Amino acid sequence: MFSKDIGIDLGTANVLIYVKGKGIILNEPSVVAMDRKTEEVLAVGTEARKMMGRTPKHIVAVRPLKDGVIHNFDVTEAMLKHFMHILKLKGFMTKPRILICCPTNITSIEQNAIREVAEKAGGKKVYVEVEPKVAAIGAGLDIYQPNASMVIDIGGGTTDVAVLSMGDIVTSETIKTAGDSFDRQIMKYVKDHHKLLIGEKTAEKIKVEIGTALKHTEAKEIEIRGRDILTGFPRTLKINSMEIGEALKESVNSIVEAARMVLEKTPPELASDIIESGAVLTGGGALLDGLDQLLAAQLQIPVSIAENPLECVALGTGLMLEAKENIFRKSKQRQIADAKNRTF
Numbered sequence: 001m002f003s004k005d006i007g008i009d010l011g012t013a014n015v016l017i018y019v020k021g022k023g024i025i026l027n028e029p030s031v032v033a034m035d036r037k038t039e040e041v042l043a044v045g046t047e048a049r050k051m052m053g054r055t056p057k058h059i060v061a062v063r064p065l066k067d068g069v070i071h072n073f074d075v076t077e078a079m080l081k082h083f084m085h086i087l088k089l090k091g092f093m094t095k096p097r098i099l100i101c102c103p104t105n106i107t108s109i110e111q112n113a114i115r116e117v118a119e120k121a122g123g124k125k126v127y128v129e130v131e132p133k134v135a136a137i138g139a140g141l142d143i144y145q146p147n148a149s150m151v152i153d154i155g156g157g158t159t160d161v162a163v164l165s166m167g168d169i170v171t172s173e174t175i176k177t178a179g180d181s182f183d184r185q186i187m188k189y190v191k192d193h194h195k196l197l198i199g200e201k202t203a204e205k206i207k208v209e210i211g212t213a214l215k216h217t218e219a220k221e222i223e224i225r226g227r228d229i230l231t232g233f234p235r236t237l238k239i240n241s242m243e244i245g246e247a248l249k250e251s252v253n254s255i256v257e258a259a260r261m262v263l264e265k266t267p268p269e270l271a272s273d274i275i276e277s278g279a280v281l282t283g284g285g286a287l288l289d290g291l292d293q294l295l296a297a298q299l300q301i302p303v304s305i306a307e308n309p310l311e312c313v314a315l316g317t318g319l320m321l322e323a324k325e326n327i328f329r330k331s332k333q334r335q336i337a338d339a340k341n342r343t344f
């Protein structure tokens with residue numbers, strides 16, 4: 001048993017853990033199933049996600065993070081402890097140092113909650129870094145050059161748009177419109193237009209299989225099942241991608257507007273870099289069909305999708321941990337520098 005540095009992408013939808021020297025060794029949904037009365041944790045991750053929308057009254061399957069921040073501290077702690085326990089069983093570590101990520105616009109209280117939960121889950125020393133910066137590194141962008149890099153990280157709960165230069169964020173915007181909003185919009189559309197109630201998992205399946213950001217697209221079709229609002233009976237329905245494009249229009253526009261706002265705030269020299277280098281999409285939402293094309297057309301810049309959009313943040317923590325001057329040493333130097341500044 002030995003101590004290791006680990007990177008955690010504590011996402012609204014998924015938790016990924018990177019162990020220095022080993023790579024991503026855990027990738028599980030951020031879901032916990034609990035007994036309502038005793039609050040006993042019954043299942044975590046994939047097992048708990050299977051139960052979502054299917055539990056008897058005394059069991060509840062919940063997602064402890066909402067919009068990129070901790071919604072239920074105790075359940076988040078239980079979930080992270082469980083994942084860390086799995087790693088321990090594999091004999092990787094005693095108390096690890098942890099690099100954990102958060103959205104850019106959260107309050108210091110919310111950031112402290114993330115730090116505290118990582119400490120309680122077993123972290124020896126915890127360092128918090130902002131998600132779009134880590135995602136950009138994970139997407140392979142060299143953010144340390146004096147040139148602009150632009151990243152649009154579309155997760156489950158939040159979309160973080162940032163322009164980076166010389167290793168830091170220059171301008172950014174975070175909105176609570178991302179993968180979960182897409183799912184909610186689909187549920188609403190099916191309810192309003194087809195009088196059919198569907199669950200979150202069905203909405204997500206529709207999004208992944210036939211969802212699109214484009215208005216004019218090849219019409220794909222999917223058969224879905226739900227409960228008829230009027231009769232109360234189960235019903236089957238065929239729905240096509242044009243309808244889903246319509247359902248997602250509002251959410252997609254919010255992402256375009258957030259990106260436009262960031263470009264508008266970006267200093268002219270850096271904005272001119274972006275005309276050439278473009279923006280990179282990371283996070284699971286980047287996989288929505290046509291979103292890259294739509295953003296490129298609306299923003300008039302090249303837009304590409306990172307190679308492993310769902311893994312960029314975890315890979316970014318890995319690259320920061322593996323770097324010779326890794327984040328913990330750097331933070332120690334920063335602490336010393338800060339202390340010196342305070343002394344003089």
Ligand SMILES: Nc1ncnc2c1ncn2[C@@H]1O[C@H](COP(=O)(O)OP(=O)(O)OP(=O)(O)O)[C@@H](O)[C@H]1O
Pocket residue numbers: 009010011012013014015067068154155156157158159178179180204207208211282283284285286287288289309310
């Ligand atoms: N092929 C796909 N098409 C569209 N959306 C997808 C696809 N695959 C995954 N997603 C969506 O990506 C989202 C999860 O992405 P990701 O794991 O990057 O989020 P997260 O890091 O957990 O969230 P956050 O950063 O907001 O806390 C989910 O909403 C999921 O439905």
